[in-house]
Amino acid sequence: MSVIPDAPDPFARDRGGPAQPLLSVSGLYKHFPVRKAGGKKQVVRAVDGVDFDVLKGETLGIVGESGCGKSTTAKLLMGLIERDSGSLLYDGQAVGERVMPWRSYRRQVQMVFQDSYASLNPRMTVEQSIAFGPKVNGVPGREAVERARALLARVGLEPKRFAGRYPHEISGGQRQRVNIARSLALEPRLVLLDEAVSALDKSVEAQVLNLLLDLKAEFGLTYIFISHDLNVVRFISDRVMVMYLGRVSEIGPSDTVLDAPAHPYTEALLASMPSLDPDNRTEVALLAGDPPNPIDPPSGCRFHPRCSLAEPVCSEKEPPLDTIGPLHRVSCLARQPGSGHSSAPARALAA
């Protein structure tokens, strides 16, 4: 039951059945114009052709180094910046068109930002911040406040103590709980968490992650969970998508991608994580240097200058995102039959 009064909202209920992806992204592009010294116009290819689906009820983790386009993707999914091209299908319905304008899409899809402080208005109490969304959607003031308090209680903040507080008066973990409560105030079906726990202490992070899992089960939510921390992603995600320089390099079930990565970049990312096991310390840096400049990405496979499997073919041919296993897709010539790469599997294997 929705608290939003001008119901029936056709998108609040499931439409296409469990098999239809909740959100389907295809051909997403975003290039930012930049002006370099000398006045020459160039573009940063922040998101450069991204396709993926978010399945109903899952948690899709998105990982990658900083600058890989994770956050831009998040903002594109929310319509906070305009996409150059590409389409979003929400439960089979094109977003941003007449049937589903951004306004009704955003009731279904909400976002939690990384910076818990910057995402709360410093002049508003916690309760006012949470009640703002329902209020502008027509919920009467008193009801909106009641709902805000109920949500505060649900995210583990006693309303009596916290409702009237200002953001600077509470801790980072508490603020992020408030942000989560706010994202739920419009009763969305999909919540996008952009580095939502990255700025928190480890112990607080664990508590907030558990809260997120509880809320997901209780409200039947779907999550997109963006993080640079592979441990956290492994813990919370059903599927993982790895991004590199504005592209998807690998996507698949968490266990598969993180335990048996197919893309050399995923492998390198996993290897570069600090290990707590002394027998298992990384001896060689698999991921040397910074990612290349997204203004002028390398030709062919964008990872080839840093890749241990790189061959001449890698700088000539752009690898497509191909299926190599159940739900597992990867964009690496070395894993794609007939690609011309010497370690590519035989064609028969893939069939």
Next chain:
Amino acid sequence: MLIYILKRLVYVTPVAFGVSLVCFLLVHLAPGDALSAVLPADATQETINEMKAAYGFDKPLPVQYLIWLWHVLHGDLGTSIATGRPVLGEVSRAVVNSLILASVATLLGFTFGTLFGFVAGYHRNSVADRAASALSVFGVSVPHYWLGMVLVIVFSATLGWLPPTGAGPDGSGNWRPDFDHLRYLILPAVTMSVIPTGIIARTVRALVADILSQDFVEALRAKGMDEFGVFKHVVRNAAPTALAIMGLQLGYLLGGSILVETVFAWPGTGFLLNAAIFQRDLPLLQGSILVLAMFFVVLNLLVDVMQTALDPRIERA
């Protein structure tokens, strides 16, 4: 650097046109007719029309603006209605006098302002610091026309040391750099220097305090540099901003000199403006405001360019 200057010029040009438009429209804000002040009350309609045609007031506004702009770009600021002489000549003589006064005041302000600012910045929260901040509050809060009067009361009316008004002993409008003329310059220049002293002292104090608290100063001391060496670094880092503020203050003083010039009967632009306003000599008013505003625009441009040239931290792209 050249590209930077060109870019600034491209940016300044529309502003300059805007300024000229504002100056032009000023006259048309004026109630009544621009000519009513000079025409006799019993002038016939024919005379009025004749005068209007002579001054171009019978054409539509945009046309008048373009004609006026065309003349201005050729150095013709029109003719003073009151004196019948070209506005440009009147304004140029006045600008020279104002510039002398404003430059001396700015130099005084810069000298004392940096002095107080450095002392205060080096010894924060000391007595000297409090004195410097009190001085800067005084500088920006005091009505300088009143300060001028007080100085006249003390040094001319009571002590009789310095002349109260005028620019020279012969009552002439031209200032010369000799002792007699210098005595006339002291009171107005000191009066005008109070504002820049306060502002520069406040800025330099903040700059010096900020630079001294930065890590690189610690590093310089740690590597064994003596205090004088550190001082040189502080000066080098504070200089671009301090000089930029000095440049802007010169512009403000030149444009804002009217009150002080009136108190001291200094024959500069302020005095000219005053005369233009009360004789309702609109071409003269328009011309002197245009010249002063353009001076300010150019000064701003020079300050920008100079600051960029001196300060490597500012990106020139």
Next chain:
Amino acid sequence: MTAPITAASMALDGGVLSTGDAAPEAAFVPSRGFWGHVGHRLVRDPVAMGAGAVILLVVLIAILSPWITPMDPYKGSMLRRLKHVGDATYWLGSDELGRDMISRLMLGSRLSLFIGVTPVLIAFVIGSAIGILAGYVGGWTNTILMRTIDVFFAFPSVLLAIALSGALGAGIFNSIVSLTCVFVPQIARVAESVTTGIRKRDYIDAAKLSGASPLTIMRVQVLGNVVGPIFVYATSLISVSMILASGLSFLGLGVRPPEPEWGLMLNTLRTAIYANPVVAALPGVCIFVVSIAFNMFSDGLRAAMEIRQ
């Protein structure tokens, strides 16, 4: 290869706040809110409070002056002109027309405050509106508005005030109009830069995501955050405005005789600087005291608002 975070290791917390989140277990303190904090800090600043007391006193005198002046401020006698300060009848002396100085200074505070403060108040409203609009909408609206404002910045403020008053002609209304024109661009520029800074904050994005209209976001989310800094800036302009407004009257462009106004009184008393210098300087003392009080109060307010965000 790495220590995985397991569900077991994370089950520290059943959803309700526990030790890890470092919640202060102190007794509940009701929040003061931003302005409450500012007021609290301002009250503890002796300089700002002193300045505030001076302002309050002058405002009280201005309001009550028609009833409390010791003598008629308009009635003079040429026989008793330019009496000295400390005179038995004229406590602060008399002016060039033999009118009581203290009465005229008291009544003069009305017009001086009015013509000094009103332009800043009007400019605060108009300038904030322009600046917030330009800052929030951005794009071409911003470019056009801000370039227009740049044109006004090309004039030193004293010159602009005098040029406008000179063109419009003398009078209280015209002097208020011209000073307003001087301050609108200055306030608009501050409002624009503050708003541009706020617009990029995540909470504005969050408000957009909740489906609020731009107008609602401006009213509810932006206004509360920008109004404080703009207000402080506006209070810092009152001092300048008082000096300029009285300066216009001093030049004969503002208030006209016989109304008492400090700047105008200073002008008419210039003839008396040899005969009675102390009395001649008195109106300037009033302008100076009020101007410095506004400056110090504004500095105190600014310091009080520098609270950790």
